[in-house]
Amino acid sequence: MPLLFHESPKYLLTSESVTEGHPDKLCDQISDAVLDAVLKDDPMGRVACETATTNGLVVVMGEITTTAYVDVPGIVRETLRNAGYTNAEYGIDAKSCGVSVSIQEQSPDISAGVSTALETRGGQGGLSDEELDKIGAGDQGMMVGFACDETPELMPLTVSLSQQLVRQLALVRKEGALPYLRPDGKSQVTVEYRYGKAHRVDTVVISAQHSPDVSNDQITKDITEQVIKKIV
Missing domain, CATH: 3.30.300.10 (GMP Synthetase; Chain A, domain 3)
Structure with a gap:
C-alpha cells in the first residue's frame, strides 16, 4: 500500500474556510x-x-x-x-x-524573554552579541503546510477553492444578490487526487447563516447558482 501522497492512486484531501462573520x-x-x-x-x-x-x-x-x-x-x-x-x-x-x-x-517573565534571549542573558554557547539574536520570543507555535504550484496562490487546490467560495458567499450577501444571508458562514471542499495530481472535485459543502423565513430548497438553489457554480 503506497504511503506517499504522490504514489497514491486515489487520495481525498479536504480544506475548510470561514467567512469574515464566522x-x-x-x-x-x-x-x-x-x-x-x-x-x-x-x-x-x-x-x-x-x-x-x-x-x-x-x-x-x-x-x-x-x-x-x-x-x-x-x-x-x-x-x-x-x-x-x-x-x-x-x-x-x-x-x-x-x-x-x-x-x-x-x-x-515574558518581558524578559522577549527583551533579551536566554542565551544572551546567560552567556550560553560562547557566542558574541553579534552572533546571537538578542530578541527572544514570548510564545511559540507549530505550523504544518507547504507551498505548491497547484494554484496561482501557491496553495493546494482545496484551500484555494474553499477560500474563493467564502469570498463569493460574502460578496453575494454584501451586494444584495442573496439578501437573506447573514455574516456567518463556511465552506468545505474535498478534491480527489491521483498520484499527487488533482483529478476532480469530490464534494463541496457550504454552510450559511440566513434569515428564518427562507426555505432550504431556495437556499440550496441560490447557493448552487450564485456561489458554487461561480467558483467550481
Whole structure:
C-alpha cells in the first residue's frame, strides 16, 4: 500500500474556510485590529491579545505594553460593523452589544524573554552579541503546510477553492444578490487526487447563516447558482 501522497492512486484531501462573520474569524480580526492600532503609534509595542465572543458580547483580554492609546471598544464595534453584524437578530449587533476589556501589562517573565534571549542573558554557547539574536520570543507555535504550484496562490487546490467560495458567499450577501444571508458562514471542499495530481472535485459543502423565513430548497438553489457554480 503506497504511503506517499504522490504514489497514491486515489487520495481525498479536504480544506475548510470561514467567512469574515464566522466567530473564529471575527475574533481573529478584532485581535489583529488591536495589534495594528498599537503598532501604528508604537512600533515597539508588545501585544498578546485574545478575543472571545458569544451572543451579544465580545471579550478582549490579554497583555499589552505600549505607549499608545487604543480605543479597544471602538475597534470591536467597527470590526463587527464591517463584517455585517448590524442587527441584533444576527446574534450580535455592533451598536448595542456588550464589550468587556481585560488587559494588563506584559508579565515580567515574558518581558524578559522577549527583551533579551536566554542565551544572551546567560552567556550560553560562547557566542558574541553579534552572533546571537538578542530578541527572544514570548510564545511559540507549530505550523504544518507547504507551498505548491497547484494554484496561482501557491496553495493546494482545496484551500484555494474553499477560500474563493467564502469570498463569493460574502460578496453575494454584501451586494444584495442573496439578501437573506447573514455574516456567518463556511465552506468545505474535498478534491480527489491521483498520484499527487488533482483529478476532480469530490464534494463541496457550504454552510450559511440566513434569515428564518427562507426555505432550504431556495437556499440550496441560490447557493448552487450564485456561489458554487461561480467558483467550481
